[in-house]
Ligand SMILES: Nc1ncnc2c1ncn2[C@@H]1O[C@H](COP(=O)(O)OP(=O)(O)O)[C@@H](O)[C@H]1O
């Protein structure tokens with residue numbers, strides 16, 4: 152069962168939401184509805200599910216409805232129509248008291264501008280969620296301290312937020328959310344207010360924390376790089392609608408429409424694409440069946456100067472060069488063992504293009520992509536360049 | 550044709566208000582009577598008690614408080630000591646204690662009533678649009694006008710003084726409580742909501758602490774306004790420094806009037822600096 156399920160969720164801001172809703176369902180655009188009725192479509196019939204333990208990123212330009220959507224999930228904003236289920240329970244049908252309980256136990260939020268209470272110390276901030284649940288002082292202090300340790304702020308508990316840097320303030324925000332031990336973390340552009348370096352550091356830390364804690368995280372960002380770095384899945388929003396949901400690869404490699412394509416156009420692909428995306432089907436010869444003669448023949452046919460050698464199970468044995476093979480043929484050597492070279496440049500399926508780029512630069516032969524000893528593909532310099540230029544990636548592999 | 554305006558009969562507003570006042574006086578007598586009979590003497594007791602304390606002790610206490618309230622600086626303490634000695638020296642110490650009691654009582658009730666109204670107002674736009682013009686009315690109506698019905702309700706003495714200054718001085722507390730709460734950033738309110746706060750948790754743990762500075766500024770204004778009104782209230786027999794001024798006015802005694810006036814100024818400055826410093830004290834930079 153998904154932890155969060157969102158069904159045709161719609162929010163319309165303005166005086167006559169019912170009227171606007173009808174137009175929306177008839178397929179009018181956000182712009183047309185604004186013109187017709189003066190109402191703003193915040194979120195337009197969003198539907199998706201978030202599984203336990205995943206980082207689900209919602210990405211879109213400013214004004215695309217991300218903040219509205221995340222606030223509909225904990226009902227800081229009441230929906231115009233549609234449903235939100237948390238652990239199968241429908242939030243829109245809940246009483247205030249039940250809703251409060253869900254917020255206290257299951258959903259915690261981290262805010263873009265940190266939203267720390269300036270008159271409370273770091274520790275008191277982290278305690279807030281527990282305090283309002285009426286948990287006694289000693290226990291809530293213990294839990295809050297643990298959460299602060301977790302984000303590396305154990306030594307700052309008696310400071311006030313204004314005494315901390317932005318990055319540290321957001322750690323307090325994160326600790327405050329974690330202290331409750333919620334199932335779901337809602338993070339609205341949590342790192343957007345930080346400088347790039349600190350932001351990257353926080354992203355890494357979030358991923359580290361996630362390794363250990365396995366929370367379900369809904370993370371909002373307008374930054375595609377950030378989305379690709381931390382998202383298990385990404386939902387792309389435009390004008391309040393979700394235009395595509397998929398893994399980072401799917402989004403990049405297979406944009407659902409022109410809008411997504413535009414969005415991903417200027418991503419630094421080298422950070423996202425891996426060996427798997429750019430490798431080609433390898434020409435090989437079989438060490439158990441073939442000798443230098445066949446090898447030479449095959450290379451001549453394909454116009455290669457070297458060829459990879461495998462066994463029947465496609466285990467990679469090494470490679471031979473055309474020069475060695477013709478030499479061996481002249482000397483009438485039968486097997487390939489004598490001329491087999493084993494200094495193979497190898498990578499695995501998930502090696503990033505950036506690393507491949509460094510490798511391929513000074514390699515005389517194509518790079519072998521190996522999985523559990525088996526040759527899965529090869530990468531030639533040409534395909535790296537092509538992929539960086541944004542074309543020619545093979546989806547059948549991804 | 551030109552006297553068409555005269556054709557409109559004079560609307561009986563004044564009579565209406567008078568009648569209404571009579572009605573209020575009769576209907577709420579169950580309230581006014583105990584205030585007259587119990588609260589008046591109570592205030593006089595308080596003032597009497599203050600006058601019992603030897604002035605030198607009062608001066609020392611005020612000086613010490615001033616020293617700590619102003620963050621261990623000597624300025625306010627020095628001023629207070631000199632000012633209070635001057636007042637004692639001029640023989641208006643008794644008036645000072647009466648005035649102080651009146652200010653204390655009317656400010657206390659103004660805050661006690663004003664803050665909840667301000668809080669409610671911040672929660673409802675409708676209420677805000679109803680209350681705001683009433684506050685404007687309360688503040689622009691000449692202060693003397695309040696004195697007239699007040700006398701009807703509470704006869705003369707301290708209670709009507711307190712009541713009139715209460716009405717006159719309450720608006721800033723209401724306004725700034727409302728403003729302070731409305732100014733709390735949406736994200737902070739959302740944060741408290743997102744963690745599952747109840748209405749009162751949000752109010753007491755987030756909104757009021759965040760609005761504290763603004764509210765305190767309102768209270769400071771309220772105290773200052775009630776001081777100015779307490780002086781005016783001497784016209785209906787409220788005791789204190791104001792009475793000295795009025796007496797001097799009646800006798801065209803410039804000298805005594807001036808002395809009493811200076812006394813009021815000294816009290817005003819001391820009270821103002823005290824409340825302002827209290828506000829500054831624990832303020833962490835936001
Ligand atoms: N309280 C509101 N009242 C009216 N319109 C709003 C309100 N909040 C957001 N909107 C509108 O809804 C749309 C989505 O806003 P938002 O969710 O804040 O976008 P994002 O977080 O993606 O930048 C925008 O067009 C915005 O102007």
Ligand SMILES: [Mg+2]
Pocket residue numbers: 217218219340
């Ligand atoms: Mg936003």
